[in-house]
Amino acid sequence: MAFDIETTDGEVVGQGGFKFQNWAQTYGSSPELYFQPTCAEEVKEILELARQRTKRVKVVGGGHSPSDIACTDDFMIRLDKMHRVLKVDKEKKQVTVEAGILLSELNEVLTKYGLALSNIGAVSEVAAGGVIGTGTHNTGINHGILATQVVSLTMMTASGEILECSESVNADIFQAARLHLGCLGVILTVTLQCRSAFRLQEIQFSSTLPEVLDNLDSHLKASEFFRFFWFPHSENVSVMYQDPTEKLPYSKASWFWDSFVGYYLLEFLLWISTFISSLVPPINRFFFWLLFRGRSERVDISYRVFNFDCLFKQHVQDWAIPIEKTKEAILQLKSWLERNPNVVAHFPVEVRFARGDDILLSPCHQRDSCYMNIIMYRPYGKDVPHEEYWLEYEKIMKRMEGRPHWAKAHTCTRKDFVKMYPGFPKFNNIREKLDPTGMFLNPYLEKVFY
Numbered sequence: 001m002a003f004d005i006e007t008t009d010g011e012v013v014g015q016g017g018f019k020f021q022n023w024a025q026t027y028g029s030s031p032e033l034y035f036q037p038t039c040a041e042e043v044k045e046i047l048e049l050a051r052q053r054t055k056r057v058k059v060v061g062g063g064h065s066p067s068d069i070a071c072t073d074d075f076m077i078r079l080d081k082m083h084r085v086l087k088v089d090k091e092k093k094q095v096t097v098e099a100g101i102l103l104s105e106l107n108e109v110l111t112k113y114g115l116a117l118s119n120i121g122a123v124s125e126v127a128a129g130g131v132i133g134t135g136t137h138n139t140g141i142n143h144g145i146l147a148t149q150v151v152s153l154t155m156m157t158a159s160g161e162i163l164e165c166s167e168s169v170n171a172d173i174f175q176a177a178r179l180h181l182g183c184l185g186v187i188l189t190v191t192l193q194c195r196s197a198f199r200l201q202e203i204q205f206s207s208t209l210p211e212v213l214d215n216l217d218s219h220l221k222a223s224e225f226f227r228f229f230w231f232p233h234s235e236n237v238s239v240m241y242q243d244p245t246e247k248l249p250y251s252k253a254s255w256f257w258d259s260f261v262g263y264y265l266l267e268f269l270l271w272i273s274t275f276i277s278s279l280v281p282p283i284n285r286f287f288f289w290l291l292f293r294g295r296s297e298r299v300d301i302s303y304r305v306f307n308f309d310c311l312f313k314q315h316v317q318d319w320a321i322p323i324e325k326t327k328e329a330i331l332q333l334k335s336w337l338e339r340n341p342n343v344v345a346h347f348p349v350e351v352r353f354a355r356g357d358d359i360l361l362s363p364c365h366q367r368d369s370c371y372m373n374i375i376m377y378r379p380y381g382k383d384v385p386h387e388e389y390w391l392e393y394e395k396i397m398k399r400m401e402g403r404p405h406w407a408k409a410h411t412c413t414r415k416d417f418v419k420m421y422p423g424f425p426k427f428n429n430i431r432e433k434l435d436p437t438g439m440f441l442n443p444y445l446e447k448v449f450y
């Protein structure tokens with residue numbers, strides 16, 4: 001049962017007995033004390049208390065990371081009470097927010113000002129501090145990961161000092177802090193570059209793997225936000241183009257797609273397949289036929305089109321590889337699955353693209369990249385064996401010089417990251433200077449840095 005504990009001076013209240021679980025309920029922890037501060041002064045008091053008691057601290061945003069990156073058994077801070085929009089600069093199209101704001105709230109506020117985030121991922125129930133911290137990305141080869149939209153930020157370091165950083169102030173720290181992994185300090189505020197509010201037209205049509213891979217360049221040029229979904233154990237592909245439009249909202253989507261029937265039927269069939277795994281390939285083909293054959297289209301406000309229903313709880317991996325290796329990587333995975341019919345892979349493998357950047361620990365650091373997201377659902381919360389698939393996928397990604405998504409489970413350790421990231425030592429130096437005692441570490445980050 002939860003109970004409240006007052007700190008020594010009676011000003012900050014931490015809750016005992018809180019259980020943390022991520023969205024997919026695949027990782028969780030039992031923080032000794034759980035805090036929901038309302039201002040920077042309270043965050044400072046929590047850090048002071050942590051120092052006195054030699055406790056570690058982890059901030060959690062929307063709790064959506066499908067890994068243990070946000071877990072701690074010491075002090076956990078949720079910034080859901082620090083979610084104000086502090087400033088909207090309509091001329092520069094920039095917004096300054098407290099880092100605990102969820103994108104779902106920010107999207108709505110921006111719309112009122114005629115602005116929008118230029119690119120976001122599949123969900124908006126994630127916090128500004130959290131999405132930048134793990135390198136959340138969407139798709140669009142002329143768009144960087146979400147952290148590239150950060151113009152400046154403020155952060156409270158382990159000593160309680162507030163640091164501001166941007167391209168012109170503390171520029172080195174800025175290069176690290178945009179993708180901070182939660183290990184440099186508590187991100188307090190973020191200023192994001194937006195664009196004028198826009199609608200997106202989404203066109204989804206069926207194709208085949210050879211067609212998409214052979215014409216990748218033309219697809220990349222054909223749409224600002226191009227992605228495709230491959231249905232493993234088949235050649236089936238669903239291509240998705242999303243582009244800004246002046247058209248008014250409409251939808252010519254399949255009735256079935258929007259209905260709950262597809263959702264319930266899929267979960268039930270996937271659950272059955274946990275007893276008869278040979279059903280997975282026909283399930284993939286059946287759902288492609290049911291939901292993705294032919295063409296559908298719709299227009300809506302940008303964030304409603306970027307976001308989509310991720311169905312039910314799932315395990316995922318998502319690595320970024322150099323864009324020129326896209327075809328080779330997918331064909332290697334396909335061929336391995338064909339040679340190992342005992343291994344099954346749920347649909348879809350979602351393939352997205354992002355522009356290279358200069359952020360020290362960005363998976364797209366200095367190269368345009370292809371992200372290849374694999375998935376295994378957990379029908380009714382039941383785990384489907386996926387270890388062999390995961391392991392082979394990682395082997396292929398490593399051969400392709402890939403870098404794992406920081407939010408998503410992977411087996412990499414420091415020795416891998418040193419090879420993957422030219423800026424890894426620089427990031428680690430910055431981290432050690434800002435947090436010499438390792439206050440912001442947890443078991444996930446220990447594997448990264450030690």
Ligand SMILES: Cc1cc2nc3c(=O)[nH]c(=O)nc-3n(C[C@H](O)[C@H](O)[C@H](O)COP(=O)(O)OP(=O)(O)OC[C@H]3O[C@@H](n4cnc5c(N)ncnc54)[C@H](O)[C@@H]3O)c2cc1C
Pocket residue numbers: 023024058059060061062063064065066069070079099100120121122123125126127128129130131132133134135136137138181182183185186187188310405407
């Ligand atoms: C259904 C679903 C869909 C998803 N879709 C996508 C997608 O399209 N693209 C993609 O790239 N990823 C996607 N993800 C992953 C998701 O975007 C990332 O996990 C993201 O980090 C989640 O944000 P969050 O606020 O929940 O962060 P959390 O999981 O709460 O935290 C992530 C990290 O940030 C740290 N942190 C959070 N806030 C702060 C702060 N203020 N100061 C310091 N550290 C902080 C935490 O300590 C932790 O290390 C998806 C995940 C789910 C479950």
